[in-house]
Amino acid sequence: MENEAVMKMRGLTKKYGDVVGIKDLDLDVYEGEIMGFLGPNGAGKTTTIRTCLGLLRKTSGDVRIFGLDSHEDSIEIRRRTGYLPGDFGMYPNLKVKTILKYLLSQSGVSDDSRMNELAERLELDLSRKYGNLSKGNKQKVGLVQAFMADQDLIIMDEPTSGLDPLMQQKCYELLREEKSKGKTIFMSSHILAEVEEVCDRVAIIRNAELQVVEEIESLKEKMGKKLEIEFEDSVDPSFFAMEGVEDFEMDGRKATMIVTSNLDEVIKKISKQNVINMSLETFSLEQLFLTYYSHGGKGE
């Protein structure tokens, strides 16, 4: 990416007493991209996000957002940043509209048209009391408040948690729209499909340390594609002993293999056999994720 880094973490470390929350994190999030932040529970995703926002005091290292110091210029950063925490809560006795208007005014915005538009899109009833909402609807309130002030950077900690699949899609739509407007989004998730669907790049954290930062496309390319073929007759494994084919397995007449390169050659070879059925699947992040973790975090 050639864009400027909106978020820049260098050697960012946060310790809670003796417990290390995050260790020596170096990460850049560029303007106009959606950066996914993946990791299992307790890996340090929330700690990273909250340290960037000044909710936690960093132990050492440096965070700059919009070129500003995350602690010294925290208020200016927050003026330009929308945030959805992982555990979003609000005043249970108040109406959603009252709450959102309060939060909007705290951001210094008086025009509530975007707030209303977002609520309509997410099918959120503003006249209800927050405490009477379902978990999913509460999460919608969180989403609306994160987007409504039309800020340059949006940081989200597991944005779709509690949403039904339909609403998840609407949320992805929103994220892509924001990106198309040039907004920068940094979102944590443990749902791989989500990251795969909306993010440009992904940072994977494990045991408080960053494992990899990669564009999703190139990551997938590296991982190859999964090919499944059902032949009319059984095929000798040696038939596919060629460059770019790994993990070949033959189960009766069914063959599975991972194709990392040379796809054209492989297809041509297949065409010499009688094929009954065939599928070519891109590796999911799920499998990718497992690969990272099953290799002790080192990846390939």
Next chain:
Amino acid sequence: MKIGKTMLIELKNSWKGYVLFILVVVLLVGGFVHAYPSFSEAFDDELDGSENVDVEVLKGKENITVRLSWQVIDKAENYSILISETSNMMAPLDRVEDIRTKSHNYSLQYDEDDEMPERYFAVVAVRDDGERELVGIETNFERKTAFQEIWGVDYGDIQGFLSILWSSWWILLIGLYIGYISSNVITKDYEEDRMDVILSKPISRRQYFLEKFLVVSFYTLALLVIVGLILIGSIYSVGELNSVSSSALMISSILSWPVFLVMISVSVFAGVYLESSRKAVGISFIFILIQYGINMVGDMAEGLEYLKPYTIINYWDYESALYGEAVGVLDVAFLLVLSALLVILSLVMFDRKDIPV
């Protein structure tokens, strides 16, 4: 900019509880004041038939003459006079029998040099059928009420009555409620998971903290103003507003604020430090109950008065303010400074700490 938004949302969220408590206080304060006339009567143990007997003390050069005069009693053959140190006339010091007088008066001579000691004089009529009848009892001094005799102070008047209520339980009732809401005002934002969002908006932690502190402080002030108004209204309705000025009632009510400010500061400090409303409420209640206890013990038990400077309640003299006496500026200043120090300490702590999830 954006000043007061946090206060406003806190009010919107909590106004029902606030109003409910005001109603409770209004009913209790008004109700108690209405109980004052019967309370006052209970202590006003007038001597039997004192309106029938007059006592006049005449100081001579070498002796004192006590001149008694009394109402005529029908069928009275003669009168006798009993002199005692107590109003129940038990064990009289002296008695004069068989006084036959048409002018219904009698003079007693005392060889006292300066002061006539405090005495009760009972005039008894002896009727022609031999039956005795009390004409009346009177004294040569201004009597104290039963309260005065026990406490050494007159609590029988409206000021005394109000200051008993103040120190015995208004301060406790208001203190505990104020302590409760102050302990919760910040911790609830942690516990109901909204602190992260609130502090992710461009508002400094200091401003957030001060607005939270001020909302409880101003609520308390408003409550005290309302208490002042209710006192004036209800004292007027029991017809006692001539014995206490309405400005003294209002001023004494409002100037109780600093005592509560210290309680608020302690509770908010506990909330910020402990990050748990339950624990903070516990600390707050213990603090207020200890203050109250020390004050009570210091009031009641002689020899334990040295404890009183250790309670904040001692730095506010509600009773004197009711009597319209000058307020101890240093004492009020001490409370304000104490409260300010606690607020600054909490602020510094809150500004530096990690916001818990």
